[in-house]
Amino acid sequence: MDGLHSREEIAGTRGAIGRVTAVNVEITEILRTLWRRRGLIGLVTIAFAIAAWVFVSRIQPIYTSTATVLIEAPNSATPEARQLSARVTNQLYAITSEVEVLQSRSIVSRVVDSLDLINDPEFNPALRPAQEPMWIAEQIAAFKDRVSGWLKGDASEAAETVDPNSPDAIRETVINNVKARVRADSIPQSMVLTVAFSSNNPAKAARIANELADKYVTSQLEAKFDAIRSATSWLTDRLATLKDAVGRSEEAVADYRKQYGILQGSDQQQPMQQRLQELNSQLVVTQSKRAELQARVARVEALIRAGHGVDATDDMMDSPLIQRLKEQEATTAREASDLASRYGERHPEMIKKRAEQAEIESKINIEIGKLLQGMRSELSVLQEQERTLQSQVKGSEDSILQQNVSAIQLHELERNALANRTLYETFLSRFKETGDQEEIQQPDARIISDAQPTRQPSSPHTRLMTAAAGLTGFVLISLLVLLVEQFNLTIRGRKDLEQLTGLPVLGQIPQVRATPGHRTGSYLTEKPTSSFAEAFRIAWFGLKHAMPPAPKVVLVTSALPEEGKSLTSLSIARTAASLAMKVVLVDADLRRPSLAGAIGLTPSIGLAEVLRGEFSLEAALNKDPDTGIDLLLNKGASSMDAISAGASNAMAQLVARLRNEYDLVIIDSPPILPVADTQLFGQLADRAVFCVRWNKTPRASVQLGLQILRDAHVPVAGTLLTRVNLRKHARYGYGESTYYGGKYRGYYSK
DSSP states (O other): OHHHHHHHHHHHHHHHHHHHHHHHHHHHHHHHHHHHTHHHHHHHHHHHHHHHHHHHHTSOOBEEEEEEEEEOOOOOSSHHHHHHTHHHHHHHTOHHHHHHHHTSHHHHHHHHHHHTGGGOTTTOGGGSOTTSOOOHHHHHHHHHHHHHHHHHTHHHHHHHTSOTTSHHHHHHHHHHHHHHTEEEEEOTTSSEEEEEEEESSHHHHHHHHHHHHHHHHHHHHHHHHHHHHHHHHHHHHHHHHHHHHHHHHHHHHHHHHHHHTOOTTOOTHHHHHHHHHHHHHHHHHHHHHHHHHHHHHHHHHHHHHTTOGGGGGGGGTTOHHHHHHHHHHHHHHHHHHHHHHHTOTTSHHHHHHHHHHHHHHHHHHHHHHHHHHHHHHHHHHHHHHHHHHHHHHHHHHHHHHHHHHHHHHHHHHHHHHHHHHHHHHHHHHHHHHHHHHHHHOOOSEEEEEOOOOOSSOSBOOHHHHHHHHHHHHHHHHHHHHHHHHHTOOBOOSHHHHHHHHOSOEEEEEEOOOOBTTBOGGGHHHHOTTBHHHHHHHHHHHHHHHHSSSOOSEEEEEESSSSSSHHHHHHHHHHHHHHTTOOEEEEEOOSSSOOHHHHHTOOOSSOHHHHHTTSSOHHHHEEEOTTTOOEEEOOSSOOSSOHHHHHHSHHHHHHHHHHHHHOSEEEEEOOOTTTOSHHHHHHTTOSEEEEEEETTTSBHHHHHHHHHHHHHTTOOEEEEEEEEEOHHHHHHTTOGGGGGSSGGGGGGSBO
16 A cells, blocks of 8 residues: 555656646746747837837826815714704715715816816817817716717707807816816825826916815815704794794693693692591491491390390490399399298289389380480481491592593693793704804814925826836737747647657758859758758668668658758768768659759659650669769659659669669659659658658648558658758757757857
8 A cells, every 4th residue: 555655646746747847848938939039029119118208208297286185073062063964074984975075076166166267278178279189088088978978868969959169068178177187085094085186287286286175175164054054944943833832732731720720839639638538537437336336226126026125235235224224123133032032922022023123124125115216316327427428438539530630631731831842942952052053163174285286297107108018018029929829830849840740850950041153952062061961960870770670762752842852852862872872862753853953963864754664774864963873863844644653563663673773762752742642652662751841831731741651551760850940940949959059069060
């Protein structure tokens, strides 16, 4: 597991390194691309900077002056006054709103009127010369007006009917122009506002900025005055209404007292409650007496009905007569008891005593009857008295209840009257305080720094705009260069060609130009130590060892014409000849032969005549004047069908004979894409060399040409990058360019 983790970590590390490397390579490639075009980029950058400098130098300088205003907390003498001006003071805490107020149209219009800016040509276009252009800010404002007019539709048509030369229209134009130059802002984390104004005159800019700040402060004070006046007017109307309400409510209280006889300041309910308590006490006592007496009467009547009237004397012991009779009865009873014990019941004395006892009982009964009648009369009186007291208690309770109801209504009326009076007195107090506040009002903003004329213009910023224009030009041309580079579909380096084809690159052939008295075909022999000659030696060794064994028949071709194919064929042949090899060079391009012209020969017999059997091979061969190699050329465009010639047995036999007689056979074939000859010639060769012109041949053409060779089963040994401009190639940053230039240049002759 540890080994697995190690391999995974190593793989992840390699992937990360690969991605970083790819990014670095991409950035490096971008920098190289820009460096290659540094001349164009520098020229365009300088041109942009110069154009910007010329443009800015013709712009009239603008001066900006700034005034500073501090928003203070309201300092009203009373809370009521602060509440009355709440719609003004509440805005003071919303700084962003005050910024808009400071640069509002109303403030600007006051400044225009106070400073008579309508007659200033700087703001009134009607007073300017016809050729003087408008400010950019004015152009923007005019554009906004036109856009808003288009959006409004019918309103814009109505606006077009207004005369632009009328005083109102001119005033609106001046206000718009002045407002376009006002810039208000707030300082973060503070209650400070700044107002700036721009003008082509520094003194005028300072004067207008100060006037804007002054009009803003004045508007704050006027707003507070307007609020107080509005509040005062409202309070006046409200006081009149409240005064009438107080009068009506107090009059309602007086009428109610009069209706129910309630004296002001007297508490009539307390005596009535005391009277009710006394009546209740009397009623309780009377009821108690009535109940007691009624019980005694009932008991006595019950005893009398039962025949025990004498026993009823116990409830009448409060009568003195009853008490004496009861004493006499007790004495007679004792005496009778004594006589009965001595004489018996029939003794005269005993009979006399019994008569006395009967008489005493009769008297007691008579007295009981009288007392019972009195008790009945007394009971009637108590009952009547009880009914009277109950009636009085009921009347007192009704009176108190009625008085309570009246008191509740009275208290309601009194509270209403008190509330109206309190509200009236409160509004009256506020009215007086508001009147006092109107004389001591101070604005909630003050100017803490006046605007001063500046010496340095605020715009245009010549250096900044020049630098910005130069930077813009640099960015634009850089993007354009990168875009053009991105869409470049040609081959510019060895690595690009290898990645595209998957074949080894045998070499890079520098581009050579013909000079007076010298042909490009003779460059290799005339300068054998040049980078051109060395490139072909490298290419030959690469071709020889690319795919063992060493080839004897080599086909040299390309995708398109003008790729340097014929010069390559001649140079490879001459390079091989310089190594003591017997070489023959065959110009197989029957349509557009070019080798004869490159060497400077005019053959009388060509390849086409040999293939037709008109002449022998020996008669058609020519010698290279520089190296002595054999040349089988064409005397001109042949009328023979090239494809038939290539497919004929004669061509195969010719190549076979040359293979046996020479160490190396070089066939210069036509381009692959225009004609089909190369596919046939390639089948007779051991190896093919594919030429690609540097920074010219499209990638798609290279891929298509190689695919055609693969489909024809032609073995391709490798590719050659031809006609390389070493100076430009070095600017692309390819490392292989250092082999033929830079620090290795001393190894080669020019």
